[in-house]
Amino acid sequence: MASSTVNAGPRLDRLPISGFHKRVLWLIGAGMFLDSFDIYLAGGVLGALAKTGWSTMHLNAAFLSSTFIGMLIGAFTAGMLGDAKGRKFTYQFNLAVFGLASIAGAFAPNMTWLIVCRFFMGLGLGAEIVIGYGSVGEFMPPAVRGKWSAYLSLITNSALFVSTFLGYLIIPTIGWRAMFAIVGAGAMIVWFIRKKMPESPRWLESKGRLDEAEAILRAAEEESARVRPLPPIVDTGRRVAAKTTLLDLFSAAQIRRTFVSIVVQVAVNMVIYGFIVWVPTFLMKQGIGMASSLGYTTLMSLGGPAGALVGVLIADKVGRKNGLIAVAALAAVIGWLYGHSTSVGMATVLGFLLFTLTYLMVALGIATYVPELFATENRMRANGIAGCAGRITGILAPQLVVVMYMAGGIKDVLSIIVAACAAMAVVLAVFGIETNRRSLEEIAPAAGPDADGPLAGSPLSHESNH
Template structure:
């Protein structure tokens, strides 16, 4: 019986309507995921005043969602390898959308924190799954670009959150911005109808007829005969998925990826949580401070898409190392008195190289891990990184409580960028050393796709 290499067929397919469909629905999910995540930084100045929160209490309250995200990434990443991407994504959307809406009914910090934790389970769990799904179906030549475009929905969501905050907070109160998060629950039946299941999961489950139908949409000229079997060596796992992340020479790069995720997410969540408050302390009004948050996320779109484009043509880990170096520099300069145009430019660059780099790290992980361990690898990298995301808001609160000068706050936020730059530089060096040896192996090449 003739065997069809599914990975090769997907790698060399031309971008078509099917790919647009996957890109659109995955990006839409990430838009609302980003909205639900950034919303805390938007309402933070109002909550601190209404509930008389100290900076340390506010930082701790912001970390509840991040604890949930860490648990969600570690649970739903590996779980989707067992129950399928669509089921895992559905569960995550219900969690992050439903409990964000309930946040609007919170009467005190305890209720608010509980809802943020439960919403965080879905926010953290959905990210590795939509990245894995987009990576699985994207043609190889434009894989980094498509993942970056899809994940830039996170920044669109952040901009939407900041923009609605500017409009709604003064007149409708902080609760109103949380109620907007219920829209994905209304769209969920449509999303699940059009979002495809992982083809690798279908083959592993013996659902070959469904997989053939998907392949015919990926490559319209493809027709699988009854005497042809579907082959996808990359989906075969050899045991405990977590241990696979450290086998076959992957241990060092796995650890460097975790370090980069940790440092990057620390910078992202420190800035998203405290940038409006720091700018308010520096003398800017609430509207202007939220405008800086909007610029931060606007810059991230250009960083993600531009970095993805560069990553497809150059070496993505090296691109990331350069981005982190620029992030450290731009964040350091935010603490100094600069003209408005320069300040907005620095914030945009900081967004491009922090939030944009977070997006590119997912693309880098998706390329590094084979399909069998992709969700597990991304889930654990994201989960480990959430420790940095938890520390970021708390660190910002501690710095505020210490009454550090503005320059000291931003210098502290910039330091992880230098560490992440070193980690990705070492990742790239290791990759280049191993590439000449590993490239000729057909199964390996398919797995890295």
């Protein structure tokens, strides 16, 4: 297939930030926010279901399992669909799936039906995360790509507080069904608004749909030119539109990147599902009452948006690889200190810091770095495979926590967190490449059978993957 004449990457990379970029962020972010809201509402809803006798602990566990299984399948299928059918089609499809399933859940006649509905919610929820984080960077200029990906992480993770707060207001008064109705109705509204979302010109170009890519690029250029005159196009070497398969991610050319992306997802999810979700339990096991433990946990949870906000501020300054290494190393130290904390005050401060560092790793790693490592034609599949590894970690980590807690208490649990963060830092130091302020076309693996580096013929092709 001949090289494309559209040159989508360099044309997008030179654009000053305009209303075009802000619309893309908010249209993707609205779905991501609802996705996160739907995930986090589980805690309050399950508590109410158990308290009223509508459910049991066994059925609640099945509800959580169905969520994770759905998200695991959703992450994988979204990766395949996203590269085959396009970013816009896929996130519209999965938004409709979890929106309609949420509405159905609001009318579930019994817990069994709610569990089935939750599986379908999970399908859409797992897919939305893969496509959302994978798509936003394809529109953003290299100099601020990390910042805007971190903005998406900030929007997404702010749903933790909103979902918890609305659950506190709504579940005791109106009931748990209203929570599913809210997210379902919101998803349908966003689905309708998001029909105006542009498809990624990079993806359209990779599929040879050049007229569609050209139309979107011209509209974006016209809007951005109103901000300031456009600089000349810097051609970094045009990529040939290529047919790829899932197995290409495990070829000599890309296995290193796939390995790094999986390690990042596993490590971050190990911290979230091995520590973050267990904080109220840990505090109560230490003799603190339920109300107080939830209060302390709420204080710590402010580290979620704080971490994403730090990501906005530093992502394009410190870089992804070096930033993640530093944050993972610091998280390992804080995790060790938390395991040896001697007072509730100390645990709260260290817990807040660990929350902050965890969601900073989400912003720098999952939202930004992992999607950057791959070429347009394989980006969603790679994001989906890494996301699957993260979901499997989320399923297994709680079981590991129980075993470790029974063996040696919170110190042994935190040793897992320390080990995961340390392992991620080492893997990044040895195998990671720096993507900061570089065009996605420059970062992409070379087309040769064994080369793993920037695009051959690009200005950076002679550099090592530092």
